[in-house]
Amino acid sequence: MQRSLRWWLTQAAVERTDQADQIQNGLMQDLFALRLSLSKSLDLSQPNQTQPNQTQPNQTQPNQAAIETLYNTLYTNLNQLSAALSPPYIRESLPLAIQAMLQQWQAAHPEAKLQLALPATWDLEPIARSQVLLTTLAALLKLSEAAAISALSLELSQESGQAKLILRLVYRDSATRSAATHAKELRYLRDCFRCLMPGWCSHQAQPLADLWQLRWQAYPVENSLENPVEFEKPQS
The missing domain is CATH 1.10.287 (Helix Hairpins)
Structure with a gap:
């Protein structure tokens, strides 16, 4: 760690x-x-x-x-x-902050298709936690060789007090998929997300895509980060 x-x-x-x-x-x-x-x-x-x-x-x-x-x-x-x-909307809405971040990413990579499924409402979370999530997302895009991505889809949801983000990155071909592998750095990133969020992070490698799932216990902003809710690994 x-x-x-x-x-x-x-x-x-x-x-x-x-x-x-x-x-x-x-x-x-x-x-x-x-x-x-x-x-x-x-x-x-x-x-x-x-x-x-x-x-x-x-x-x-x-x-x-x-x-x-x-x-x-x-x-x-x-x-x-x-x-x-300071990412836009980070104080107001996590979905809006994610949307603004990925729209800026798409502006730099107009050849990549972007598909977002974001909820219209979201409980206000501590800024520090939102920053950890956005930093993790940005690092995933950076380590995944953004120039090689042909499509990106992201889904954010919340149910029974647990939040989930699913990120799917599709690559142009198998060569660019192999070049986008940064095993050590991605392992570090998963460890930091689990510790700092705290939450759970999983990765599934596919022939031409990477599937990431980030999960964490959602709790309102009035709950202090000094006493975070322990997140249990979901049952597969």
């Missing part, structure tokens, strides 16, 4: 380092470029030195387009960083 938790913490540290790099080498550079473009635009809007009543309209229009492009890039990068730091 120590190795599994060490792996989990290492992945979190790497992710934070990547986010810091994105800020320093991405967002801050975009802000600097935007500042230069705005400064140039202000200079061009000043009256002509030889003809004080005239500005330079022919040059301001291309610069305005450059500013809009920089703004859109900056907005997109900030939105992605915000979603990485």
